[in-house]
Amino acid sequence: MASFEIPKTNPLLIVISGPSGVGKDSIVQRMIERKFPFHFVVTATTREKRANEVHGKDYFFVSKDEFAHMIDEDELIEYAVVYGDYKGIPKAQVREALASGQDVVMRLDVQGAETVRKLSPEALLIFITCESEEELEHRLRERKTESADSLSLRIATARKELQRIEAFDYVIVNHDFHLDDTVEKVRAIIAAEHLKVHHRKVDL
Amino acid sequence: MASFEIPKTNPLLIVISGPSGVGKDSIVQRMIERKFPFHFVVTATTREKRANEVHGKDYFFVSKDEFAHMIDEDELIEYAVVYGDYKGIPKAQVREALASGQDVVMRLDVQGAETVRKLSPEALLIFITCESEEELEHRLRERKTESADSLSLRIATARKELQRIEAFDYVIVNHDFHLDDTVEKVRAIIAAEHLKVHHRKVDL
Numbered sequence: 001m002a003s004f005e006i007p008k009t010n011p012l013l014i015v016i017s018g019p020s021g022v023g024k025d026s027i028v029q030r031m032i033e034r035k036f037p038f039h040f041v042v043t044a045t046t047r048e049k050r051a052n053e054v055h056g057k058d059y060f061f062v063s064k065d066e067f068a069h070m071i072d073e074d075e076l077i078e079y080a081v082v083y084g085d086y087k088g089i090p091k092a093q094v095r096e097a098l099a100s101g102q103d104v105v106m107r108l109d110v111q112g113a114e115t116v117r118k119l120s121p122e123a124l125l126i127f128i129t130c131e132s133e134e135e136l137e138h139r140l141r142e143r144k145t146e147s148a149d150s151l152s153l154r155i156a157t158a159r160k161e162l163q164r165i166e167a168f169d170y171v172i173v174n175h176d177f178h179l180d181d182t183v184e185k186v187r188a189i190i191a192a193e194h195l196k197v198h199h200r201k202v203d204l
Numbered sequence: 205m206a207s208f209e210i211p212k213t214n215p216l217l218i219v220i221s222g223p224s225g226v227g228k229d230s231i232v233q234r235m236i237e238r239k240f241p242f243h244f245v246v247t248a249t250t251r252e253k254r255a256n257e258v259h260g261k262d263y264f265f266v267s268k269d270e271f272a273h274m275i276d277e278d279e280l281i282e283y284a285v286v287y288g289d290y291k292g293i294p295k296a297q298v299r300e301a302l303a304s305g306q307d308v309v310m311r312l313d314v315q316g317a318e319t320v321r322k323l324s325p326e327a328l329l330i331f332i333t334c335e336s337e338e339e340l341e342h343r344l345r346e347r348k349t350e351s352a353d354s355l356s357l358r359i360a361t362a363r364k365e366l367q368r369i370e371a372f373d374y375v376i377v378n379h380d381f382h383l384d385d386t387v388e389k390v391r392a393i394i395a396a397e398h399l400k401v402h403h404r405k406v407d408l
Contacts (some may be wrong), residue, residue: 004333004340004366006375127401129208129325136208162208170399171210185399192396195374195389 003132009105012103012118013094013202014038017113018187019158021140023174023182023183027128028107030183036190038105039097042068047085060090077204078108078115098202103190110161117167122200124193126186127168133159135176209323216299216307217324217406218242220390221317222332223362226344227378231332232311234387237408240394242309243301251289264294280310281408282319297347299347307394313366322373326404328397330390331372337363339380 032040044060046067047068054098055061062070070076079088089106097104108116116123130136136158140151165171170189174182193200220228236244248264250271256276259265266274271290274280281290293310301308312320334340340362344355369375374393376388395403 004362006333006366006369006377049269105302118297129210132208133289158208162210165210165401168401170396173210185395188392188395189399191392192374195376195393197369197372197375 007197007199010199010201011098011101012190012193013098013116013123014103014105014190015113015116015123015125015204016105016107016128017110017125017168018174019110019136020154021136021143021158022128022130023139023179024107024128026173026179027182027186028105029191030179031105031186034183036105036187038190039104041089041093041097041104041106042088043087044076044087045087047087059064066175077106077119079113095204098204110164114164114167120202120204122202124189125168125170125173126189127165128164128174128182129171130174130176139176145172206309211401211403214403215302215305216394216397216404217302217327217408218309218394219317219320219329220309220311220332221314221372223314223340223365224358225347225362225381226332226334227343228311228332229304230383231378231386231390232309234383235309235390238391238392240309240386242307242394243304244309245293245297245301245310247291248280248294249289249291249342251291268341281310281323282297282316284316287408294298295408302406302408307341307345314368316374318368318371324408327405328374328393328405329374330393331375332378332386333369333375334378334380343380 006017018024028040031038040059042056042060044067046062046063046064049055049061054060064086067088070090071090073081076088077091077094079086094104105114113125117125130139133155137151137155140154155196172182172185220232222228232244233378235242246260246264248266250266250268250270253259253265257263268290271292274292279295280292281295281298283290298308310320317329321329334343336396337359340357344358360397376386376389
């Protein structure tokens with residue numbers, strides 16, 4: 001059959017980002033439950049594996065030497081020290097998934113998303129926010145892990161992060177109790193990106 | 205409530221285009237049936253109103269003088285002469301819909317879409333195609349209004365038009381018997397465009 005030639009689609013590097021407390025984790029979790037076709041990146045960490053955790057699923061558990069080696073070789077998309085433990089995303093994993101034709105999804109804070117943008121200007125950056133400061137405050141309180149101090153710090157941080165929205169491609173307001181709407185918006189964005197005539201060409 | 209300020213969305217000027225026979229009419233018809241929230245533009249024509257037609261719904265029926273006046277005043281997005289009758293899209297109608305905050309959808313041939321691109325670089329251009337030349341030929345034959353000559357001409361034209369896809373934003377392959385899939389793709393594109401951080405600003 002003489003096929004009409006149209007541009008072939010490329011796999012996407014998708015970053016779900018936004019201030020702490022807007023619901024990034026729940027969104028990615030729901031995307032997995034809904035069987036969105038993507039590879040979710042697993043973070044490498046130097047901390048001890050807990051009994052209920054699975055290597056390669058929850059985290060890649062690596063030694064401090066192995067982690068240091070990845071830093072030296074520039075093999076991490078980004079990394080951070082959290083309470084003395086190192087956490088970071090290995091580039092190899094993202095490269096492999098993209099090479100196999102899969103979309104890759106990463107959940108990152110706003111600074112992490114900006115790092116990805118610099119590394120790979122063609123990455124697809126989605127900013128998640130919520131409707132108001134009050135709602136964010138409410139959500140952070142619900143977690144019950146925040147002291148009053150850290151709460152006001154997080155709100156102030158969220159306010160600052162919102163000013164960096166210009167570096168993102170899309171913004172979704174994750175309304176309370178409307179997680180499925182948010183996830184459908186993410187789906188629409190991914191679908192539309194795959195229908196573009198001019199595709200993003202991700203390089204890492 | 206202290207709202208987080210995010211960029212306000214603009215109405216879109218959406219053009220559904222593609223070669224003759226790929227199913228543009230059915231797609232727009234289905235979008236209307238599915239109650240997509242948009243203003244569908246009505247073409248102005250100088251031909252006689254038929255008994256079953258409604259002025260302002262099927263067409264705007266105008267005199268040749270009125271049409272000439274719109275040409276003079278540069279008040280048409282594009283126009284063409286079809287069997288001695290003039291057909292064209294009044295800019296006023298599109299402007300009014302956009303001003304009221306509605307997305308506007310137009311169904312145009314590839315040349316018409318290119319004209320819109322020149323007039324309004326921020327218009328959203330969707331190219332509809334089908335899987336193969338054989339499928340297009342089959343569809344054109346089904347219409348039974350084509351002579352053998354005009355069929356080969358239309359296929360050749362489609363082949364040429366496909367080379368102009370670079371001027372478009374999105375491309376959808378309208379698979380036979382999968383009209384609903386196609387319409388959902390259009391829906392995803394429109395939804396995603398409304399979630400962009402940097403909006404299209406349509407000027408006419």
